[in-house]
Amino acid sequence: MTRADLTHATGLNRSTVATIVTELESLDLVTVSQPVDTKRVGRPSTVIGPSPRHIAVAVHPDKDAISIGVVAMGGRVLREFRFDVERAPTAVHVVNTLQALVRGLELSEGGTVLGVGIGVPGLVGARDGVVRVAPHLDWHDEPLVQMVAKATGLPTWAANDATCAVVAEGQFGEGIDEDNVVYLNGGAGGIGGGVIVGGQLLSGENGYSGELGHMLVNSDGGLCHCGAVGCLETEVNRDDLLSVVGLGDAESSLLEQRLREAYGEEPAVTALVDRQLDFLGIALRNIVNIFNPGVIVLGGFLGAVRNATGDRLLDSVERAALAGPSSEVRIVSSTLDENVLIGAGELVFRTILRDPTSASVGSPTSAREPEQVAAS
Structure with a gap:
């Protein structure tokens, strides 16, 4: 959106919007670019977009594959990895696959990994991240969030996969x-x-x-x-x-x-x-x-x-x-092919969307030590 569009959408005055944009840019959460020629009368307004430098790792285990995406704000899947399986993966299999990928992940953008979001085809407790049952995976009472957070050292969230998908559809798709x-x-x-x-x-x-x-x-x-x-x-x-x-x-x-x-x-x-x-x-x-x-x-x-x-x-x-x-x-x-991964990424991004100042600033972040992680 242009800064003029933001001013109109928020109802704030131009100086306030300019101050907010400057702060968000300093946190590396938005990009500010020069506009294309709009042929409008008056001075053109700069264009504001979500930065690709803060990313989430999104995971979708299913009975035929484990899909993992590198997701940026704005519903953008920067990379996707699909690991086909002959039989439904165990929770340990998913964690080990994710751990190996996170360790070897080289982000050309030099981005900061904010956390891991998981869309599970089953019942996931909102309070503890325990997968009560995922029948087609034959999972029962798997402490998935705790397992992933311990293995990767990253804050981790999980929800039902269709719940993730409807969030993505509402934000970026047919909804x-x-x-x-x-x-x-x-x-x-x-x-x-x-x-x-x-x-x-x-x-x-x-x-x-x-x-x-x-x-x-x-x-x-x-x-x-x-x-x-x-x-x-x-x-x-x-x-x-x-x-x-x-x-x-x-x-x-x-x-x-x-x-x-x-x-x-x-x-x-x-x-x-x-x-x-x-x-x-x-x-x-x-x-x-x-x-x-x-x-x-x-x-x-x-x-x-x-x-x-x-x-x-x-x-x-x-x-x-x-x-x-x-x-x-x-x-x-649906025309949003990667809606589960996008929605799983939103589980991670909601923290900085609620409080942008919680975003890390500076050099790319690697996985923190497990004892520093508070999984939710």
């Missing part, structure tokens, strides 16, 4: 300028969700909210790993879709293309996709009626199914949900 956003992701390990209501993340008593994948959609359905019957992630799943179009796990990126080719043309594919769309429509009807969101963002294979089937999903929701909220909602596919 920009929306106060009420629901994110629903279909991944290798199931379906997760995140909810923003009135501009605030819905976290629940201890961070466990948003388990939309365990919404009942079929009372005669299959047994879910959680012990219930007919959960959304049991009736709508990636493995069945991959199988019916003849793809394996390693070819999951081709799912949307294959569905586009087969849906409406191959009876077996069409029947399975329509069945899953019906159950997904039930879930979205409930979401629309309960949360009255302005936008529902679908990620992963859910986004691929929506893209490959035209207006089929939206039409079913409009027919089934209450007329008021259904007429106002947009149902879109």
Whole structure:
């Protein structure tokens, strides 16, 4: 934004904005550059942007890979590393992979590593960072935040991966300028969700909210790993879709293309996709009626199914949900490929966003000694 834009957005006078920008620049939190020719009358205003020199290390473990990103403020993933695994990684495996990467990380920008943010496909305690259960990873009561902080010497935070993703979508994706956003992701390990209501993340008593994948959609359905019957992630799943179009796990990126080719043309594919769309429509009807969101963002294979089937999903929701909220909602596919990593980075950045003076100043920072770290 230009300094003039900042003045208008904040309602502060120009001298106050100039003072704040100077302080933030001295903390190396923003960059100040000369504007391009805007052809506007009057003296052009300088351009203010987030600095890439303060970074977060973001981690997303899943049953088929460990993804690690170097994330800068402004929703920018500077680098991404993906480590494919043959079986779901253990918490120790994730920590060791992260520790080795952090030790060897050479930041050409000479940046300061502020901490580690982790998006976990499971229930993560907001108060202690313990992963109570991550069923598709077979994790139970893993003190993940404490383990990572001890191994890296960096402040560490963790949250559910879909919760991280909805934060990213609200800040930088399809939820920009929306106060009420629901994110629903279909991944290798199931379906997760995140909810923003009135501009605030819905976290629940201890961070466990948003388990939309365990919404009942079929009372005669299959047994879910959680012990219930007919959960959304049991009736709508990636493995069945991959199988019916003849793809394996390693070819999951081709799912949307294959569905586009087969849906409406191959009876077996069409029947399975329509069945899953019906159950997904039930879930979205409930979401629309309960949360009255302005936008529902679908990620992963859910986004691929929506893209490959035209207006089929939206039409079913409009027919089934209450007329008021259904007429106002947009149902879109995510275009923010790295939303979990971006959201995990925001777990780290929120500290300096709340108090910019807490940012370190000076030379690049390496991992501090573990005993100096207060993990939260």
